[in-house]
Amino acid sequence: MAGQPASLSGRDVGSFAYITIKDRIPQILTKAIDSLHRHKSKFFEKHGEKGLEAEKKAISLLSKLRNELQTDKPMIPLVEKFADTDIWNQYLDYQQSLLGETDGKARWFFSPWLFVECYMYRRIHEAIIQSPPIDDFDVFKESKDQNFFESQESVIALCTYLQELISTLEVLDENQLKNEFFKFLQISLWGNKCDLSLSGGETSSQKTNIITSLGELQAFILVNDMEHLWALLRPGKETETDSAAAVRVAIVLDNSGFELVTDLVLAHFLLSSRLATEVHFYGKTIPWFVSDTTRRDFTWLVEQAKSSSDKYLSRCGLDWESYLKVGKWVYHDHIFWTLPHEFCAMSQVAPDLYTELQKAHLILFKGDLNYRKLTGDRKWEFTVPFHQALNGFHPAPLCSIRTLKAEIQVGLQPGQGEELAASEPSWLTTGKYGIFQFDGPL
Numbered sequence: 001m002a003g004q005p006a007s008l009s010g011r012d013v014g015s016f017a018y019i020t021i022k023d024r025i026p027q028i029l030t031k032a033i034d035s036l037h038r039h040k041s042k043f044f045e046k047h048g049e050k051g052l053e054a055e056k057k058a059i060s061l062l063s064k065l066r067n068e069l070q071t072d073k074p075m076i077p078l079v080e081k082f083a084d085t086d087i088w089n090q091y092l093d094y095q096q097s098l099l100g101e102t103d104g105k106a107r108w109f110f111s112p113w114l115f116v117e118c119y120m121y122r123r124i125h126e127a128i129i130q131s132p133p134i135d136d137f138d139v140f141k142e143s144k145d146q147n148f149f150e151s152q153e154s155v156i157a158l159c160t161y162l163q164e165l166i167s168t169l170e171v172l173d174e175n176q177l178k179n180e181f182f183k184f185l186q187i188s189l190w191g192n193k194c195d196l197s198l199s200g201g202e203t204s205s206q207k208t209n210i211i212t213s214l215g216e217l218q219a220f221i222l223v224n225d226m227e228h229l230w231a232l233l234r235p236g237k238e239t240e241t242d243s244a245a246a247v248r249v250a251i252v253l254d255n256s257g258f259e260l261v262t263d264l265v266l267a268h269f270l271l272s273s274r275l276a277t278e279v280h281f282y283g284k285t286i287p288w289f290v291s292d293t294t295r296r297d298f299t300w301l302v303e304q305a306k307s308s309s310d311k312y313l314s315r316c317g318l319d320w321e322s323y324l325k326v327g328k329w330v331y332h333d334h335i336f337w338t339l340p341h342e343f344c345a346m347s348q349v350a351p352d353l354y355t356e357l358q359k360a361h362l363i364l365f366k367g368d369l370n371y372r373k374l375t376g377d378r379k380w381e382f383t384v385p386f387h388q389a390l391n392g393f394h395p396a397p398l399c400s401i402r403t404l405k406a407e408i409q410v411g412l413q414p415g416q417g418e419e420l421a422a423s424e425p426s427w428l429t430t431g432k433y434g435i436f437q438f439d440g441p442l
Contacts, residue, residue, distance in 0.1 A: 026066055033063065035139045186217070259291075332356070365400045398440060
């Protein structure tokens with residue numbers, strides 16, 4: 001697009017995009033292959049010889065994919081018919097049309113990093129759906145579930161804190177309520193550190209009680225627009241006539257496991273404190289970026305919480321189940337979230353989803369991938385305003401809540417990025433720093 005900086009890509013040797021394509025993605029593919037190997041006997045028990053043949057086929061397709069990537073072969077169209085196949089192949093054609101110097105073929109190290117990474121996960125899905133009867137197998141399920149179980153202490157600490165707070169909400173003054181709101185926002189932010197795609201699928205569970213760390217973590221929030229969120233949602237903001245009006249908050253989810261718990265706890269607080277009357281969650285239709293939340297992950301986690309032997313966690317689970325039943329919580333999935341498009345294309349590519357998001361009073365976009373899609377994953381200067389990088393994407397007031405795990409950040413103060421780079425060369429990619437970056441009418 002005219003006037004837009006170039007996309008991040010693997011052609012920048014030594015960049016995080018380059019390291020991801022060269023090392024992290026092959027490692028994730030190897031783990032996906034291992035996961036299929038380990039389930040061999042289960043496939044046999046369930047499906048007999050057909051299960052074994054399917055496992056072999058899926059492994060051979062993933063091995064072929066890994067080889068294409070490591071030898072920088074051209075990226076090929078998808079073949080298995082699925083709801084999004086045609087959109088993907090059109091997008092691949094579009095990417096080819098932008099490339100002159102690589103014989104008109106999109107390649108792994110030359111194409112935009114965002115596209116390459118999304119394409120790789122979509123090809124993993126294709127390998128699985130081409131291998132019935134194991135075509136509903138989630139190669140990342142085990143590591144997602146493990147993340148939840150290994151974070152049990154932190155999960156219980158959060159649910160205990162929430163349930164004890166709920167009983168005192170009526171007596172909190174506005175300032176105390178605001179402080180609790182900020183606390184739950186920060187819990188949700190730092191929950192975003194638990195990212196399995198960043199660790200190449202290695203465990204990344206939360207071992208410490210996040211609540212007790214909030215004070216010391218505050219120094220690592222580079223952009224802090226929490227006040228804007230409070231101004232939007234705070235009680236008493238509406239006029240007397242519409243005090244019963246619905247207030248919808250949308251949360252575009254990122255990782256399952258511990259991070260999802262932090263998002264559910266935030267959503268639970270929003271309802272209990274009447275800062276929102278309904279919360280809509282948006283997840284992925286297929287397994288994505290190792291640990292991203294699918295409908296199965298969402299319902300599985302609520303079920304796990306409900307059946308926990310810990311009274312506070314199980315009480316949360318029961319509350320969450322009832323919110324879903326009565327429609328105060330709504331879970332949505334849509335194929336757009338697993339397309340390679342940046343969000344400024346949503347109104348054209350998925351007008352139904354854009355219209356749905358316009359109904360929200362506030363949209364919270366969790367995590368790094370959402371930030372990359374919000375800003376087009378481009379080589380923006382650090383000081384470019386967030387509003388400008390959104391490139392026309394404004395369905396409703398929105399806020400990115402992310403810890404930094406990619407070489408992209410906008411909306412910083414002059415000199416802020418350079419200062420960080422001088423003291424910590426890898427500040428953009430370790431997940432150590434976080435942002436609450438708001439865009440909307442103030």
